[in-house]
Amino acid sequence: MATTSSARPLKSRLWAWTQLFLPHHLISGLVFRVTRWRAPWTTWLVRRFARTFGVDLNEAAEMDPAAYSTFNAFFTRALAEGARPLEGDEGSWISPVDGRISQIGHVQSGNLLQAKGRDYTVLELLGGDEELAAQFADGSFATLYLSPGDYHRVHMPVTGQLREMVHVPGRLFSVNTGTVAEVPRLFARNERVVCLFDTADGPMAMVLVGAINVSAIETVWAGLVTPSPQRQIGRWRYAEEQGLSIRLARGAEMGRFNMGSTVILLTRPGVDFDPAWQPEMPVRVGQRLQAGD
Incomplete structure (x- = not known):
């Protein structure tokens, strides 16, 4: 029987508040191990997952489900060459992920919109x-949600020089629509990896937000950043004079999720996203976020 419109919010509220009592890191640690098992049923699971979530393996660099030795290898699959062409010129900002726009617009005096009636601060997030x-504080932001069926590698929206990476420990609430609408300051409470870049348009932050069952967040320069036993904020600075010069081109891979989650993109004032982009719209890597000429 179909769920009625009045029952859906109640179901979302119950799931959201049940999560307050769940052992987030214990559950995610178990997922970390299970998704890396070399199990005889992995090919069956890959095929079933692809059918359930509409994964188009024809876009993948490896199209054969039997070629993936673990479920995580499938989940973090690479795309085939040319599957995500980059729109616009070198200076135009593009989507760093496949997913759906959760929120997009301008930061209002240091506040970000999480969902209707809920916001949080850039200060908390960072x-x-x-x-x-x-x-x-008065720049632009885009909150981009990756569902389980999406491609889970994260790419550069514009060319940038890595300045700093910050690991902020926290909870692992789900980042689906219902939970985001119910849990106050969710993105500022969840564990996250903040990647800070210098670009031709000024500073840029890409925040990779963890979630329940997101058993690992990686970057191309540091490898596995989470899970981590550290319960204090960790910082890594990357300076040319120390021989730590990392420059990534527009469209280059910068990291990945090992299960679905959210990326929050922050820009300085003066970088404006096309108002045609609205919440709930699907988006893909390489699509232009700024208005065309």
Whole structure:
């Protein structure tokens, strides 16, 4: 029987508040191990998952389900060459992920919109660094949700020089629509990896937000960042004079989720996203976020 419109919010509320009592990291740690098992049923699971979530394996670099030794290898699959052409010129900002727009627009005096009636601050999101948060206080933001069936590698929206990476420990609430609408300050409470870049348009932050069952977040320069036993904020700075110069081109891979989650993109004032992009719209890697000429 179909779920009625009045029952759906109740179901979402119950699931959201049940999560307050769940052992988030224990559950995600179990998922971490299970998805890396070399199990005889992996091919069956890959085929079943692809059918259930509408995964188009024809886009993948490896199209044969039997070629994936673990479920995580399938989940973090690469795309075939040319599957995501980059729109616009070198200076135009593009989507870093396949997914759906959760929210997009301008930061309002340091506040980000999470969902209708709920917001949180850039300061909270970036781990309490006031000097850093001030750079984005009146800029633009895009919150991009990756569902289980999406491609799970994260790419550069514009060419940038890595300045700093910050690991902010936290909870692992689900980031689906219902939970985001119910749990206050969710993105500022969940574990996340903040990647700070210098670009031709000024500073940029890409925040990779963890979630329940997101058993690992990786970057191309550091490898596995989470899970981590550290319960304090960790910082890594990348300076050319120290021989740690990392520059990534527009469209290049910068990281990946090992299960679905959310990326929050922050820009300085003056970088404006096309108002045609609205919440709930699907988006793919390489699609232009700024208005065309």
